[in-house]
Amino acid sequence: MPLCILHIFLEVYIFQVKKMVHPGQEVIIISGSHALHQHEKLAVAVSKATRSHSLHETKSDGRFHVRTKTYLDGAILKEVCWILALSK
Secondary structure, three states, X not given: OOOOOOOOXXXXXXXHHHHXXXXXXXXXXXXXXXXXXXXXXXXXHHHHHEEEEEEEEEOOOOOEEEEEEEEEOHHHHXXXXXXXXXXX
């Protein structure tokens, strides 16, 4: 089975976070990577919070296109993590 490597563009993430910070505030971002199979509860949370949005359209030449964007729903991720933390 081929491996699919998903990653977060850290520079884009930092840029977006800086737009939300008020003047004088500081944000420290520590990056790292962990295999989800080593963190069962985190893997469950990510799995439950993964969503996708598809756009189906027909081009002028009659070709049919489907574009799908996969993302993590932050509200669900937060809720699932909170529930998993209570189940310790």
